[in-house]
Amino acid sequence: MIKLVKYVNLCKPILGLATGLLCFLIVNPALSQTINPAILSSPWKAQWIAAPNEPAKGYGVYNFRKRVDLAAKPARFIIHVSADNRYKLYVNERLVSLGPARGDLYYWNFETVDIAPYLSAGKNTIAAIVWNEGDVRAEAQISDRTGFILQGDTEAEEILNTNKTWKCIRNKAYQPLTGIGYSTYYVAGPGEMVDQHQTTKGWMVNDFDDNSWLNASRIDNGNPKGTVNASGWMLVPSSLPQMELKGQRLATTRWAKGITLPAAFPATRQAVTISANTTASILLDQSYLTNAYVTLNLSGGDKAGISLTYAESPMVNVGNTYQMVKPNRNEVEGYKFVGRKDSITADGTTNQTFTTLAFRTFRYILVNITTHEQPLVIEDLYGTFTGYPFKQNAMLQTANPELQQMLDIGWRTARSCAVETYFDCPYYEQLQYIGDGRIQALISYYNSGDDRLARSALNQMDHSRLAEGITLSRHPSSTPQIISTFSLWYISMLHDYWMYRNDADFVKNKMDGVRQVLAFFSKYQQADGSLKNPPYWRFVDWVGNTGWFFGQPPKDANGNSAILDMQLLWTYRQAAELEAQLGLPVYAQMYREKAAQLKATIQKKYWDAGKKLYADTRDKQSFSQHANALAILSGMVSGSALAPFAKKLEKDTALTQCTIYFKYYLHQALVKGGLGDDYMNWMDVWRNNIKMGLTTWAEISDLEHVRSDCHAWGASPNIEFYRTVLGIDSYAPGFAKIKIEPHLGQMQSASGQIPHPNGKVIVSYANIDGKWLMDLTLPVKTTGTFVWKGKSYPLKTGRNALRI
Helix, strand or coil: CCEEEEEEECCCCCCCCCCCCCCCEEEEEEEEEECCHHHHHCCCCCEEEECCCCCCCCCEEEEEEEEEEECCCCCCCEEEEEEECEEEEEECCEEEEEECCCCECCEEEEEEEECHHHCCCEEEEEEEEEEECHHHCCCCCCCCCCEEEEEECCHHHHHHCCCCCCEEEECCCEEEECCCCCCCCCCCCCEEEEEHHHCCCCCCCCCCCCCCCEECEEEEECEECCCCCCCCCEEEECCCCCCEEEEECCCEEEEEECCCCCCCCCCCCCCEEECCCCEEEEEEEEEEEEEEEEEEEEEECCCCEEEEEEECCCECEECCEECCCCCCCCCCCCCECCCEEEEEECCCCCCEEEECCCCEEEEEEEEEEECCCCCEEEEEEEEEEEECCCCCCCEEECCCHHHHHHHHHHHHHHHHCECCCECCCCCCCCCCEHHHHHHHHHHHHHHCCCCHHHHHHHHHHHHCCCCCCCCCCECCCCCCCCEHHHHHHHHHHHHHHHHHCCCHHHHHCCHHHHHHHHHHHHCCECCCCCECCCCCECCCCCCCCCCCECCECCCCCCCCCHHHHHHHHHHHHHHHHHHHHHCCHHHHHHHHHHHHHHHHHHHHHHEECCCCEEECCCCCCCEEHHHHHHHHHCCCCCHHHHHHHHHHHHHCCCCECCCCCCHHHHHHHHHHCCCHHHHHHHCHHHHHHHHCCCCCCCCCCCCCCCCCCCCHHHCCHHHHHHHHHCCEEECCHHHCEEEECCCCCCCCEEEEEEEECCEEEEEEEEEECCEEEEEEEECCCCEEEEEECCEEEEECCEEEEEEC
16 A cells, blocks of 8 residues: 655645746655555556647647536545646646656656545636647657556545546647756756747636547557556656745846846736837846746737746856857956747737746846837745745754855755756756765755655665666766766765664665666676776766866776776675675675675785885876875774875875865765864855855856756755764664764864654763863764764663763
8 A cells, every 4th residue: 555645735826828937845744655566567548648649759748638517526536647748637727737747657656636626616726737848848758659548446436537528628829948158068958939829718618619629549558567567657646745836036136128027027927018019138137046936927018028037146258159158157347148949929908828838047137128019017026935845854053154054055955956857967967876876865865854855865876776787877868978987985885874864674675776787887897806997987087187088087007906906995895794784695795705805806906115105006106185085984094194195185185185075075084083173164165155155056166167956965064064073973783873973173162953754863062161062962763872082872762961
């Protein structure tokens, strides 16, 4: 039996071209549902449907509707709904669901919703906007063909099952608008070019005349995964809640040309009139980067053109092209704003509405307007924030406001990179990469405690494994990409889940995949255990130093790399721990033996006795923070050698430096080496982001030439402010034992809390008259250890008070 808690929409939207979304989705505990077992085990009576005589795989936006009469308002009315590519579902003009959550054809998600609150006795209209972006769709959007399906949970709800009784029409107003105005890797989908003359007004209302619409055509019956006839879309229930929607007004106007604006626009709803035969431009500033559906309400202005260009930042105009050169993100005068764009043609009527089908990522919106014989009125322009409904359940209080500022920016970054999957970045790719996802999952554990998106990510990465054993680097993705090192991070991410979440069975079910990944790497190990030229992209970090190529570390003439060998060593040790407690002892022993052999080989091949550091390759021509950080984390350095080694790693500026992403591992290594009290001294790259006006953390450390201004792999301080500064860490699987070892540096007091599977871990530290008062509260069914200046103190469930 599958129990789901879904989000209920309590708003009535503005009607028009694409119904407005200024509304909120809130949790309704009464919607804890049990899916009818037949829905998961038998072919559905509902059919996948499409508009007749339309391209199966091409770009298109379609409207579907069905009207039903009910004798009475039901107390419960559960439906299951999905589409390819996407849908927005409305009941009596109210938005009730968006989806489906992205997956692949072998695991195609359907959403489950109780629509009873929106139904009434008498006539009811169920309506859906379904769209397929064809060959210009987002890279993360896997597709078979255009389709829509809705299945009632029981016989009572089957009156809504999709079949030929549903009416449909293609919305000819829409065309894709591709390109972002400059050359870079962009795969997040097109903008929309919409002609209001082609829209159908009021088509969601009960008394709309749909006699001219066509009856839908059948594609196939719905089939849950595992049934005999399962093909095409193998349907599975989404494990995620509906995404959060929250009204969000733009903050300010930075400049306007060809028009005089009301002082309160756009922060409050103010009508803006653009005279006939006028060209005008407005630059709007949200004041921070966000993901939002954008709604534009218009009146008049027949044939007027309005374009909305969404930009993360201003750009420097270099010659005749826009290159990736960015100034301070707060500066707008003299700079250009280019990016993903929507274009709307007004039809001259009142109450025209445009809402983006998909959310847009932006800090700035450039509005360009050209009117003709009729003036145009912008009645309103606003956003509706969307994202995975994480709640911030962690807290940190110190006398240093910089920490809270960094936490806020990091949390915004993490939330902007989390919708139905984790994203590397919301603007350019929206792809779920393992290397990024490991850090993002830990941010989720420490800041929210909600692990559903992390579980989904681990499942999707496991589903992506190829016959040769390795995972894809990212999933879902229409184009397969393999980063071999990321398959090792997948095992580390699974190990993290085992340590921080109380769900051993979930991890146990993934052990076969762990074995397959390591079996893949074993094919490329030499007799001494060292890896030799493992195939595919061996990405480690975006380093531009000599010897590094496209993020791949140096290798010697024999194809060996210390960094790859050390990552494999670390993974063998993690896998051995997993096997020892959850898997097969024979594998645990095998991985220990492989780790011992590889450790000896690494020491022999890469250790430089003169420099007292590990080289990147056997010829000892280059040295990096990456290799030496992994030396600590993989256990190559320990005992009395650890502290001096860590100090050298911290101070040696001749080493190839980690960028913002790999600093996560560098900082872990330095803390393990006893330098945690220096943590706030390592924040320069984050401080530079703030100085340059960023409101989210950028992809790389070079802030003038960075592509993405929002990359959650750089939000590791949202882990380490709790794990390193407050010192709260897991000391046993399931977070059953808690180690608290604060690193306060120069702070004389600090307090905070993090969510825990059993409740909360709450800490408070204060130096009063030369004595430290430590107040520590552990959740039920846990024990712990407090470490201070090398001395350990046992902790029990509940409150512990220490005076040291």
